[in-house]
Amino acid sequence: IDGASHATVKLSDGREFRAKHVVVATGAFYHGGPLAGLLKPCYSYLVAMPQRNPNLTNGMEYPTSPNLFTYGFSHDWCMVHGSCRMSGEDHFSALKAPRAEERCKRLAEWTHRRFPQLDRTSEYTGRYGVYSETPDHLPIVGHVSNSSKICYVVGCNAWGQAIMSCLGHLVPALLGYRAYESKEEKQIEELCSIRRFPVACNNVRATTEKLPIVRDTVTLGDNQIQ
Numbered sequence: 432i433d434g435a436s437h438a439t440v441k442l443s444d445g446r447e448f449r450a451k452h453v454v455v456a457t458g459a460f461y462h463g464g465p466l467a468g469l470l471k472p473c474y475s476y477l478v479a480m481p482q483r484n485p486n487l488t489n490g491m492e493y494p495t496s497p498n499l500f501t502y503g504f505s506h507d508w509c510m511v512h513g514s515c516r517m518s519g520e521d522h523f524s525a526l527k528a529p530r531a532e533e534r535c536k537r538l539a540e541w542t543h544r545r546f547p548q549l550d551r552t553s554e555y556t557g558r559y560g561v562y563s564e565t566p567d568h569l570p571i572v573g574h575v576s577n578s579s580k581i582c583y584v585v586g587c588n589a590w591g592q593a594i595m596s597c598l599g600h601l602v603p604a605l606l607g608y609r610a611y612e613s614k615e616e617k618q619i620e621e622l623c624s625i626r627r628f629p630v631a632c633n634n635v636r637a638t639t640e641k642l643p644i645v646r647d648t649v650t651l652g653d654n655q656i657q
Contacts, residue, residue, distance in 0.1 A: 433579055433580055433581050434580060435578070436580075437449045437450060437451055437580055438450055438451075438452070438453040438580035438581050440453060450580075451580065452580055452581075452582060452606045453580060453581050453582070454581075454582045454583075454584060454602060454606075455581060455582070455583045455584070455585065456584045456585060456595075457585055458561060458562070458563060459471070459472035459473070459561045459562060459563035459564075460472060460561065461585075465575050465583070465625060465630075465631035465632070466571070466583065466585065466631070467630070468630055469565055469566065469571060469586070469628060469630065469631065470563040470564070470565065470571075470585065470586060471525045471526070471563065471564045471565070471566075472525060472526070472561050472562075472563060473520065473521060473522060473524050473525045473561065473562055473563070473564055473589070474520075474521045474524040474527075474529050474530075474534070474559055474560070474561060474562075475518060475519070475520045475521065475559065475560050475561065475562050475589065476518065476519050476520075476521065476531065476534045476535050476538055476557065476558070476559045477516065477517070477518040477519075477535075477538075477557065477558045477559070477560075478516075478517050478518075478535050478538050478539045478542070478555045478556065478557050478558075479512075479514040479515070479516050479517075479555060479556040480514055480515045480516075480517065480539060480542060480549065480550070480552055480555045481513060481514050481550070481552060481554065481555070482510070482513060482514060482515055482549060482550050483550055508542070514555075514556075515542065515546070515549055517538055517539075517541075517542045518538075519534070519538045519541070520562060520589035521534060522564070522589070525564065529559050531557060531558075531559045532557070534559070535555075535557030535558075535559070538557075539555055539557075562587055562588075562589055562591065563585065563586050563587060563588070564586070564588050564589070565586040565588060566628075567627075568588045569586070569588070569622065569623050570584070570585065570586040570587065570588065570594050570595070570598055570623050571583050571584075571585050571586045571623065571625045571628075571631075572584050572585075572598055572601065572605065572620060572623045572624065572625065573605055573620060573623070573624045573625050573626065574605075574625070575625055575626065575631055575632050576632070582602065582605050582606060583625050584598050584599070584602060584605075597619070598619075598623070601616060601619065601620060604616065604620070605620065
């Protein structure tokens, strides 16, 4: 709940906390207030494929990878705990049921094709989770107004490690605890500002105590969201 001098956080057990600043860094299942309609939940899949020599990268270019983009997936990998851990974000899975067995199998097969030097195995651990995408595939950061006490840092778009690490470094500047260290930092804040979405500013009432939720229909690209 946004207030004039502080923000109030209400927990499900009834407890309340007040703070000068609140940072909302949440996942794809949060759709309240200014974020209503802006975060699209998609599935991410992961397989861990055991390796006989886990201390080596077996000719792989790096100990950990940059993201590799292929049709329907973006991939990243690392060697950890005796396995090659390969993850893939499914950009076409929004609002659908998860297909963990099928997608994890495809991910394991892709790993064998992309890195034939790895030990081939049909035994692997598969998992799936959820990440968030935004309408323009950029993260959402900052405050909906100059007086707001709530700062948003959300929308990894399947680039969580890279994007959210960068934005996490910006949080002290976003909250006013330090100056921006460079022109580029300020440009990132402006590019990713939550205020680029009119619906976020219109829905700010949803986070203000004792005020009704305002619902507007706004066109974002080819989509209308309410």
